[in-house]
Amino acid sequence: MHKNSIFITKTMLTQPYRCITNITRLFFSQSFSSSSIIPYAQNPSIIPRKFDNPSPVSHEIASSFSDWFKTSKNPNFDRIFDVLNSKNGEDLTKLDLGLNLSQTFVLDMIRYKSDDVLSCLKFFDWAGRQSNFRHSRATYVAIFKILSKANLNIMMQDLLDSFNRDKLFHKTRFNDILVIGYALAGKLDVALQLYGKMRFNGLDLDSVEYHVFLNALVDGGYFDAVKVLLGQLRALGHENKTTSTIVMKSMCKQGQFVEAEAYMRDLMVRGEVVTGYLLSILVDGLCKERRFLRAGKLLHEFEERGGVPLSPAYGVWIRELLNVGKFDEALRFFHEKKSLEQYIPSIYRYNSLISKLIRQNRLPEVCDLLMDMKESKIKPDNVTMNAVLCFFCKAGMMDVALELYKESAELGLTPNSLVFNYIINTLCGDGNVSEAYTTMKTSLCHGYFPGKKTFSILADSLCREGNLDKMKDLIMFSLDQKFMPPKSMYEKFIRALCRADRFEDGYMILGELNRLNETVSDTTYSYLITGFTKTGRADLTIRLLIEMQDKGHKPERRLFKSVIRHVCEMEDDKYFLQLLELQLSRSGHDVHIYNYFIYGAGHGGKPELGREVFKMMQKYGIFPNLASDVVMLQCLLKSDRIDDAMEFFVDISRRRSLGRKLYSSMVIGLCRAGKADFAVAILRDAKKNGQNVSMQCYEDLVKLYCSENNFDAAIRTINDLEKSGRKISSFIGNSLLFYSLHTGDVYRAWRRSRDVLKETPATSTLGRVIAAFSDQIMMDSKVEELEEIISKCFPIDLYTYNMLLRKLSMDHIDKACQLFNRMRQKGIEPNRWTYDILCHGLYKHGRFAAGQQCAAEMQRRGYFL
Template identity: 45%
Template sequence: MSTMLPIKHVTKHRLRSKLFISSILNPCSFHAACATLASSPSSPSTPSTSNSFLASQNDVAASFKTWFATRQLELDPLVHRIYEILAASGDNDDCSAALSYLSLPLSERFVLRVLRHGAACSEILPCLKFFDWAGRQPNFHHTRATFVAIFHILSGANLKSLVLDFLDAYRRRILHHRVRFHDILVVGYAIAGKPHSALQAFARMRFIGLDLDSFAYHVLLDSLVEKNYLNAFDIVVRQIRARGFENHLTNIIVIKHLCKERRLEEAEDFLNDLKCRGEELKGPEVSFLVGALCESSRFERAVELVKQFGSSGLVPLDHAYGVWVRSLVQGGRVDEALEFFSQKKDFEGYCPTTIRYNVLLYRLLRENRLGQVYDLLVDMNESCIPPNEVTMNAVLCFFCKAGMTNVAWELYNSSFEFGLSLNHMASKYLILTLCWDGGVMEAYNVLRSLVDKSYFPDLRTFCTLASALCRECKIDEMKELMYLAVGRNILPPASIYNKFISALCQAGRVEDGYLVHGELKTVAARSSYVKMIKGCVKMGRGDIAARLLVEMKGNGHKLTHPLCSAVICTLLEMDNSRGRFFNLLEMLTRYENSAWTYNFFLRAAKHARKAELGREVFELMHRNGVRPNLSSRILMLQCYLNRGRISDALNFFNDVKRQGLARTKIYNALAVGLCKANRVDISCEFFFSMFSVGLNPSLECYELVVQKLCSLRRYHEAIHIISANEKMGRPISSFIGNVLLHHSLISPELYYTCVNLRGVEEGVFYGNSTLSLLIGAFSGCLQVSRNIADLERLIEKCFPPDIYTYNLLLKELCKSDMDKARLLFARMCHKGCEPNWWTYDIMVRGFSNHGKKNEAKRWLEEMCEKGFYRFNRRNQ
């Protein structure tokens, strides 16, 4: 056998794993590939090695299809046509007519042939349809053999309830049967795992003088062992022996019974007695005892037993070897199982069946030992052992776990060619892998195709698929998935409901999200509430948003100012806005009657520019015994200022000041608000009055006052404020520095003002006059180095440059030298400044103005790729 592929190559390097997997069916290429890759196991994959050695995923899938084709049953055209009709016909009448048209030679042998084919391909429903159709044909009556066949098929598919329903209906019929009526009942109940009912039917038989034959007795006896009917077991064994029906099946069932009772010594004595009497042993007798010893953790005794009977040569031990391997695997001793498997195969010529390989494959898959899974698959192919349906499912799981999703998907799409029906494990891993690999719709389609075959995923797989569908906003598919779950009495977790609600809101279907929210039995997640509320606000449904806001508060979730303000502002745009406004205020204060709650409504009144409404809320606080806090007073002041009611704002401020409650934040709010209302003189008056009462204005206050003064060309006062700011030890902010640079580019007046204020002669600068030097350079009044790097360093001495600063520099450079502009753009990006719309617009215009149309077009395309468009409004 070839050297095992290191596990890292299977699990970590997707391309390399393709090479090894595709070579399973080509041992020569496999050995060559192993030798080549083994020579440099740690070297990274390069394009040259990829081209030389790596097979495409299509080749991998094709090689496995070739291997899968070796297990195909011999094609029976007539039986194949029957199953085509059974699969295609939805209506019973159409199906019956199509089958009758074939003029089938109905007989026990032919019916069993059809049923065996269906069982081999797991075509359970078509088997049942054919059995029912055959039983209604005038020239054919089902025999015990056909009944037993369909019972085994249904029981094997965990459809024993159908067997029981059939037997109950069969027992109530008063018809003349051409088969042994009571035999069918006994055997049917036994196969369906109902030995009590089987014994009752057997008792009725004996009462009317009828008896079972050898086959029925043994089916009944095995059923009694399975369900631990000990007393009845002893009686039936005596009946079998008394009638001369005892054979090797009896011995096997007796040993099985003793093993289930953990009477292992008796079982061993019984087995030795059979050997001494020269009884024919088939192998399962030893297998049951070996398995029972392993289950009791008596592995050493099990080994001795296998060796003892193996050396006698009287017992075919293939089955016992298989049970030994399976028992080791179930006991968690996988390495011992692999060693035993290899030894018996290499030194005793033991030829394991596909089933034995499958036991090892699935255990190794569960332990993620993918390298050894691969080795076993190679061994199966080299030993010419065709895969069965279980093996093919294991291969599908292997590719999913190895990350080769495309190969797994290709094999799944070709599953009909090989009669492959996915089991639960393969279905789970295929769905999970597709979800993780971005194939959400493919994963959903896999599930949808398997639902008709009674498959539904476990909770983890369901949640993974549901989360992926929500993430991709596949709303219709998600609705159907939830419907399928609820229809099977599966309650999705609250987290999935929350994700579904979020997806509905994201898709603009807020009302559907609200309906789903109504079905949720547990408290919805805060994120679900937020998304539903934002969706309602966007749709203008403030009434629903308000209802959700109250429910959110009632469920203990924290409300935020932006969210509440958005809801309240939406209510103010609806009819009966005042009534809705105060109704929401009343409901929220029931949960928390504090200034925090009232501030939500003061903030909303400020944004809506409804000063009177804000005043009513403020007065209501006093009436309800709630003391306004600092934020409440600031919000009330801003309500007046935003509405332009300056006198009311000043009166309110004076009232607060008389109460001794005027703090820095109130002064800042008043100064900033007056600036925004274009009352700069009054704003400056309050700005400077702060210093007289020992308060220090905020940076925002400084910046806004300076900006307004500069916009009115009152540079003298602006420089005076900047100087005061510097004397307090505050550096010049980027905002103020940019305002000064912007006005320097407009006019030299700012520079002259700066020179006069600092008492410095024009053209002469001292160390403390760097800002004057910078302003003079930008206004063109001074001849300084025009090197951009020098200007950058000069700016950095005055204030930290930001994107606005670089945009100003770019704008100036683009007038003369686009090459230098391009270099500045690259340096700006290197320093971490993210280009904005204005940056790209400057570059596009610069190249256009210099006649470089192609370069301008390239920059325009890059601009659009970044999500900026030239008709966007500049945000400076």
């Protein structure tokens, strides 16, 4: 290893606190901590980094760790497995590797790749088919143990069945292998039956097989059978230190801890060999029963007594402390034993410590442990590499993490899902979405599907940056690999496609979900339906609405009405009638369905269809409710069928008493049709009958009068409103401010009204505001006072502030700026018109720098002048 890389690595590992706080700052000018991972779109200051060309220092660190990982590799073994996993896997014999197929060689190969079950099985199968080799009991037991550890009992059962069919008993001890195989596969009843047949035929297991079988029976809880086999084993003279270990394990599994301690002490008194593993089993059993105090005292007792190797028990003690979250105590114990007793944990214990500490974000301690492993010359494995990658991701040293990640395939190591999650999350947070996308696809190829949160983060980033094609490829790729992304991700993608007006693609993704029998939410259907409504695809709109209902969703009234309205706007009325029939067949002759279709006919400008639906309702004996009369009335008014509306209104009055809703609907409809005189007549009739119409009636009437420049009538309407005991609404007040800015006729109309109508305090205050906006009086008051005066007339909203801002920006730009700041202080968020008014005011008064600053802020918020 290069001296410089050793120095860099040692510096990083021997000074862990500087590693976390200073090294990344020194090595990477744009480093970041885990707390600063903010999506790029939400934090414009983040500039996506490129990791294609890491700095020399990063390269040195990565090379240092890469060299360490290589110490655990065997190039010849790797080459054999590479060929096995390639298309020409059968042609191993052509390799010039000097292969000598023996039991020892096969066992070494299987153990070397024990974490890669498929590769082990390929080699085991290939070796068994060579003419110069036959598998032994040892090789079968080795592969069974690997399959058992991976919980691949079904695969083990297939292997046993295959072995049973071949009946290779003339080459191997057929019955022994079946007994051990079924025992390790968890088929203990079958194993016991086969063992009984062996004994009946005068055959028996050897010492190793007895111990493997006994251990499987203990794990399965067959304690009665254990006693019988234990007696047989001792009778045959097979008892050894492994037997003691299995007996101890059996006692602990049965909760016989007092007997277990006595058994171990008895062994020591008799001068038997007491292994460290024996003590570790007892410590493990006590800890699992949460008897930590007793386990600790036992460890202390044997430390003082001596004569028993304590390393295995130390490893169990550290593991159990970690499992209950006592990280500081576990680390303290580790360092104490290492310094006083030169205790060196196994690779598994180091990995456990490091993994737990990484999850707790205790990165300095991780640095210490990694240094300790390297100095102790412990060969790392796949778990260690994954932990190192996670460490560099969390420390913000992504250059190093990515270089190691890219070398992982060359090193024969496979990143796990946690590593992929860390890398993808960090890359997305750093704005490097393309790199994260590539890593995600790689993880799928490796057989790992990222967690839902990670997939969502990447999908959000792709959708936010508009990379919808990549998002589409990612989803289709994951489906090809038989991975099912979270349903929420599909829905998010469909909505993003709809926002980008790619409704056809969204519909295709929905089809994929339907094929997989997945049901999307009603919101997703709403997005698609609304989208196809815009594009004029009535056929798809109807199909999606029906499908939505078939999936158990109830469309919102707004959506339902929108679909009907869209269908009604089409030239061919058959779609409208087909949809009506479908809905009636689904829900029966529900009056609400009829009302929706009448409403849609009105908004679609087809009152004759509305009439037809209304008559159909009566034909089937459905009595129109109040809502039916209201929507039918609105249908006629929206289509400017004023005479028909008046006639229908009279017809309603014969069937039911006219209430607030009907009067209000009639007045609003007449105002929007520009029939002010008719609207006033209906309004008076409502008052005469004691009905208080809605505020919208007065608002629409004032709006109509103002649009016709009939400000005298508008002022009279406002006075009538106040006489009825109601206050001026924001809409009415804002309308008067708007027209006062453009013409002095509003002020003159108000002055004339003072001669005719009795002035109230409210109308007097309103007159002052109108006068100020009409330039009839000087606006010398402070901004706060102007706000207070207006608020006495009507409630101030954002539109009011915009009108006031516009007035002030004409002649009092400083006051306009004060008002803008006051709005922000009050938590009122400016809209596009707010910025537009202020920018134009600043430019008009020659304040170009301030105007440009305002325009820049406006653009950052997504608004344009």
